Amino acid sequence: MHIETAAVSSGRPPAQPDQPLNVPPTFASTYTAGGALEYGRFGNPTWSAFEEALGALEGGDCRVFASGLAAIAAVLDQVPVGGTVVALAHCYLGTQTQLAHAEERGAFHHVLVDALDVPALHSAVRTADMVIIESPTNPALEVVDIAAVVEVARSVGVVVVVDNTFATPILQRPLELGADIVVHSATKFISGHSDVVMGAALTRDADRLAALTTFRSIQGATPGPMEVFLALRGLRTLALRVERAQANAGELVRLLTGHPGLIEVRYPGFGAIISVVLPDADAADAFVAGVRLCRHATSLGGVETTLERRRRWSGEVKTIPEGLVRMSIGIEHVDDIAADILQALG
Ligand SMILES: *Cc1c(COP(=O)(O)O)cnc(C)c1O
DSSP: OOHHHHHHHTTOOOSOTTOOSSOOOOOOSBOOTTSSOOBTTTOOHHHHHHHHHHHHHHTSEEEEESSHHHHHHHHHTTSOTTOEEEEETTSOHHHHHHHHHHHHTTSOEEEEEOTTOHHHHHHHHHTOSEEEEESSOTTTOOOOOHHHHHHHHHHHTOEEEEEOTTTHHHHOOTTTTTOSEEEEETTTTTTOSSOOOOEEEEESOHHHHHHHHHHHHHHTOOOOHHHHHHHHHHHTTHHHHHHHHHHHHHHHHHHHTTOTTOSEEEOOSSSSEEEEEOSSHHHHHHHHHHOSSSEEOSOOOSSSOEEEEGGGSTTSOTTSOTTEEEEEOOSSOHHHHHHHHHHHHO
16 A cells, blocks of 8 residues: 555544544543553553554554653663663754753763764664664754664664654655664644644564553653544645645755855755755844744644744754754745745845
């Protein structure tokens, strides 16, 4: 089955008379005793429907979480005490914060490596317990050869985790490339409408899946049924949205490359995220304040075009330029996005 079809057809009730086409949101804190669910922190039919659907897209078994960072916390819980995690210097800020907290409380160590320094990355992986890759990175948009990291990691038994939030399974399926675990902020492209905070983790390994499930149950990192219902509704159109947003992004990159107001246009060649670099913070702030159709907002992956100067966050990594504006391109008509961006740059 093609992935576009799986996005539409997976996670549905059986095709039987009077079955609804969609699994409804099940609002239940508890279930009549004696079954597989028992209590609302352990399981929910709406979660199962979403897990079946995203699992079909990524090619693994899925567990939903309360947020992307809850999913990442569940994954990091699999690092042995005193172990080492390798992450990218430009990985998601929340991931870096979790790694720093784990280090502070003596749980495990972490090493940050430049995504583009392939020899350094591969040699760091050789001495780690787990490596977390984001590709493309947020917001530097560096790309990592996942299969190459998997090859190095496999030879020394290191767990490979890929945060696939930016690429989505439409454009990149890390489990097929040999990764052990995939994590998502379903808040972004998967749900796609800027109305849900949710996460997911996926694996093909039964023991790792069991550990994710246990973490969710005992730490209570559970999403509400309405969030999961909305995320599954959003996932139905993931392929269409990614296709259109990516086409828009490609056209905007062509249009913006060489624009006199921009020092750099960064685009990895796929996906819907573009980072543009303006001369300084003031120029970037004026740009994001000047848009009318697009919205100045953090987060990304919605149907609407949003943009943000990342260094407005004091915690953002200092090697991200002050004038860098990350743009999440939506599915509006590209001419309208282009006109707005050009007037704001002007
Ligand atoms: C947003 C994001 C996260 C965190 O997800 P939340 O749903 O906000 O907790 C993790 N990784 C990446 C790449 C993200 O963009």
